[in-house]
Amino acid sequence: MNREIKNRSLSLEKGDLLSFLLILPTLLIVLIVMIIPLFYGISISLFRYDIGRTITASDFVGLGNYLRLFKDGTMLKSLTNTVIFAISATAGDLIIGTLIAVLLLKITPKARGLLRALYIMPLLISPIIVGLIWRYMYDPSSGFLYWILSLFGLGIKQFPGMTATSTALLSVIIAHWWQVVPFVIIVVTAGLVSIPNEYYEAAYIDGSGEIRTFFSISLPLLVKVYMVIIIISGVDTIKVFDIIYSLTQGGPANSTMSLSIYAYKNGFEMYQMGYAMAIAVFTMFVSFIIFGIPFIRFGMQSKGQEEA
Amino acid sequence: MTPIYLLVTNSFKPTLEIKSIPPSFFFHPTITHYKKALINGEFGNYFINSLIVALTTTLISVVGGAFGAYGLMLTKSRWARIASNSMLIGKSVPAITILIPLYMILNIFRVGGTYLGPILAHSSVNLPFVIWLMLSFAKAIPKELIESAAIDGARRMQTFWKIIFPLLLPAIASAIILSMQYSWNELLFSLQLTSMDSYTLPVGIAKFVGAMSVDWGKSSAAASITMVPIILVGFIMQRYLVSGLTAGAVKE
Numbered sequence: 001m002n003r004e005i006k007n008r009s010l011s012l013e014k015g016d017l018l019s020f021l022l023i024l025p026t027l028l029i030v031l032i033v034m035i036i037p038l039f040y041g042i043s044i045s046l047f048r049y050d051i052g053r054t055i056t057a058s059d060f061v062g063l064g065n066y067l068r069l070f071k072d073g074t075m076l077k078s079l080t081n082t083v084i085f086a087i088s089a090t091a092g093d094l095i096i097g098t099l100i101a102v103l104l105l106k107i108t109p110k111a112r113g114l115l116r117a118l119y120i121m122p123l124l125i126s127p128i129i130v131g132l133i134w135r136y137m138y139d140p141s142s143g144f145l146y147w148i149l150s151l152f153g154l155g156i157k158q159f160p161g162m163t164a165t166s167t168a169l170l171s172v173i174i175a176h177w178w179q180v181v182p183f184v185i186i187v188v189t190a191g192l193v194s195i196p197n198e199y200y201e202a203a204y205i206d207g208s209g210e211i212r213t214f215f216s217i218s219l220p221l222l223v224k225v226y227m228v229i230i231i232i233s234g235v236d237t238i239k240v241f242d243i244i245y246s247l248t249q250g251g252p253a254n255s256t257m258s259l260s261i262y263a264y265k266n267g268f269e270m271y272q273m274g275y276a277m278a279i280a281v282f283t284m285f286v287s288f289i290i291f292g293i294p295f296i297r298f299g300m301q302s303k304g305q306e307e308a
Numbered sequence: 309m310t311p312i313y314l315l316v317t318n319s320f321k322p323t324l325e326i327k328s329i330p331p332s333f334f335f336h337p338t339i340t341h342y343k344k345a346l347i348n349g350e351f352g353n354y355f356i357n358s359l360i361v362a363l364t365t366t367l368i369s370v371v372g373g374a375f376g377a378y379g380l381m382l383t384k385s386r387w388a389r390i391a392s393n394s395m396l397i398g399k400s401v402p403a404i405t406i407l408i409p410l411y412m413i414l415n416i417f418r419v420g421g422t423y424l425g426p427i428l429a430h431s432s433v434n435l436p437f438v439i440w441l442m443l444s445f446a447k448a449i450p451k452e453l454i455e456s457a458a459i460d461g462a463r464r465m466q467t468f469w470k471i472i473f474p475l476l477l478p479a480i481a482s483a484i485i486l487s488m489q490y491s492w493n494e495l496l497f498s499l500q501l502t503s504m505d506s507y508t509l510p511v512g513i514a515k516f517v518g519a520m521s522v523d524w525g526k527s528s529a530a531a532s533i534t535m536v537p538i539i540l541v542g543f544i545m546q547r548y549l550v551s552g553l554t555a556g557a558v559k560e
Contacts, residue, residue, distance in 0.1 A: 012463075012464060012465075013463060013464055016382075016383045016385050016388075018379065018382060018464055018465075019379040019380065019382045019383035019385075019388065020379070021379070022375040022376060022378055022379030022382075023375070023376040023379040023380065023388075023391070025372045025375070025376070026372050026373070026375075026376040026395075026435045026436070026439065027391070029368075029372070029428065029431050029432050029435055030395065030398065030432055030435065030436065032428070032432075033406070033410060033428045033429055033431070033432035034398055034401065034406055034432050036413070037406050037409035037410040037413060038401065038405065038406065038409070040409040040412070040413060041405060041406070041408055041409035044408070044409060044412070116546075116550075117543065117546065120542065120543075120546065120549070120550075121312055121539055121542075122312070124489060124535070124538050124539050124542040124549075125312075125493065125534075125535040125538065125539065126492070126493030126494075126495065126509075126510045126513075126534060126535065127493070127495065128493075128495045128510045128513050128514055128517070129315075129493075129510075129513065129531045129534060129535050131517065132315075132513060132517055132522075132527060132531055133311045133312065133314075133315050133531070134311070135517070135522065136311075136314070136315065136318070136522075136524060136528075137311055137314075144311070144314055178311070183553060186550055186553055186554060187553060187554050190550075190554040191554075231396070231399070232553075235399060235400045238400075238402060239402035239403055239404065241403070241404065241495070241496050242495040242496065242510075245495070245514060245517070246513070246514065246517040259402075259404075260402060260403070260404045260496070263404045263408070264404060264496075267408050268500060273408060273412070276408055277405075277408050277409070280402065280404045280405040280407075280408055281405060283402045283404060283405060284400075284401055284402055284405045287400045287401070287402055288400060291400050292400070
């Protein structure tokens, strides 16, 4: 009797034990690599933690590092840059991507497939190479972009690119668009194709024009698609690092400094781990604030579907 | 597209021709840049390091992710839903927030600068994503299929290998290409968690984009060495790449 109960509670065939064992490796890695470091990192952010010095109790500064954030001009500049970058990069991705996807639907599926093989390339390569490529494009003396502009009689005066504080961030955003728009095209195309034809026929019969049909039928049905795009690639814009690292390193005059780059510089170039960690934790909160809503809505949505 | 073409052709151009405007379409091909990158520049070693890190990460992510997804499919308990939801939230934790403490922890255990750092970091990012991907593919598998297998007396792991695994092969292919692409291209974790002996290709490139003036020939060659293999893999697996990217958005 006793043995039977014991057997059942240890059984892999019933209950949640097998589930737990199957998911254990993932949980362990996430625990070791994300959760423990996160809490360790938060505790570091409460100290004046400079590498190469022994840390004593007197280095405990409480929220001092966080208060310092708001008095630090470079940090505030990084915050503004990051928010501007995240919003315009993501908005641009969605708008340009949708526009191209809608236009591509007008050509034959075969031609679309061929084109896809070409435009899929940027999203396969490392952002650091994207940065490198665009550094060449923007090169004032031999860059391809300036050659194109010169054909129209334009030059570095009209578009100073990465050399001026006014256009440097825009230059980074353009490079980002070049890489991420193909991803949006692919996902939005799939979303558009999955919309049943009857919807369009009905709209056609009602005599609604192409643009109105798009706004009244396609767009509302694409909301979920946009949500997924924001979850997969939008959140990455808050952590932007690679592309800035290879294009501008945050310059000129901090005009492209992002939170990740600034935290990195504080931590690994100035060895102020405590302060760097405070910036990093702050970055995480910014990410939660800006992208928390899509996550919560998406979570509720999928929950609702399971219950339905 | 044009920018990629320019970069690859630049890697075969003599240094002087790279600077010419308009870009020359007929040029004297040379492999000196590749010689510089591979022989003096250690890019051969970086290539092997990248291969080790990307393949190990992919193996861990896909195997762990497939098992994990099946685990979540089997259970109805609340903790499982909480666990999978919080993993999704984990995606909005910036790499830099994890990197700084992880770097310090790895150094405490004296494993900083080995392959272990990037492999662990990349796997922790990939695993939740692969589980999410598998689950969105698995929605298409009817529940009755699993239940009827159980009635036929199949053990749960038999059900996995005989029914779930074959049905999830396309999802696994998507997970392979997406995990590999992430790990092959990832910079920030690799930049701090590796050392001279374990630098990956993106780190190698990062080391000379930091300089004020870039050696375009050599860096174009290095960038080509880095991107051409993953573009080829992406091409071959294009179908699965696309289905993986669109999985969450259009699968119901």
